[in-house]
Amino acid sequence: MDDLSRFCCQNVDCSDYGQRGLANLTVCGRFAKGRRLRLLYCRTCKARFSERKGTPLFQARLSEEKIQAVAAHVVEGCGVRKTGRLVQVTRNTVTRYSRLLGRHAQAIHDELVAFSPGDRRGPV
Ligand SMILES: [Zn+2]
Numbered sequence: 001m002d003d004l005s006r007f008c009c010q011n012v013d014c015s016d017y018g019q020r021g022l023a024n025l026t027v028c029g030r031f032a033k034g035r036r037l038r039l040l041y042c043r044t045c046k047a048r049f050s051e052r053k054g055t056p057l058f059q060a061r062l063s064e065e066k067i068q069a070v071a072a073h074v075v076e077g078c079g080v081r082k083t084g085r086l087v088q089v090t091r092n093t094v095t096r097y098s099r100l101l102g103r104h105a106q107a108i109h110d111e112l113v114a115f116s117p118g119d120r121r122g123p124v
Pocket residue numbers: 009010011014015016017042043044045046047
């Protein structure tokens with residue numbers, strides 16, 4: 001049995017959109033190379049979507065390992081050019097995934113942290 005407690009419906013028109021742990025999701029198939037990705041089905045709105053939808057990995061052409069490597073280098077303070085050389089991707093790829101990962105991290109932070117001090121740098 002797949003643990004789907006971390007997933008939620010990705011259909012913005014669904015009454016269960018964005019809510020985890022409702023038991024409205026099931027796995028209705030597998031796809032991608034090696035059938036490694038699950039296709040999720042929402043019983044409420046009858047929508048189907050990739051388990052990666054709503055994450056920086058959705059429709060990614062880069063391997064998961066490379067994306068993790070880009071994230072690890074950026075987190076450690078490596079610049080865009082240095083990260084690109086070390087992971088063997090272009091600077092644009094590093095920038096694109098940095099933005100995707102940053103937006104996702106911001107959304108997770110906003111969901112999980114009830115209060116965080118204001119950013120002294122001001123709004124971005
Ligand atoms: Zn739904």
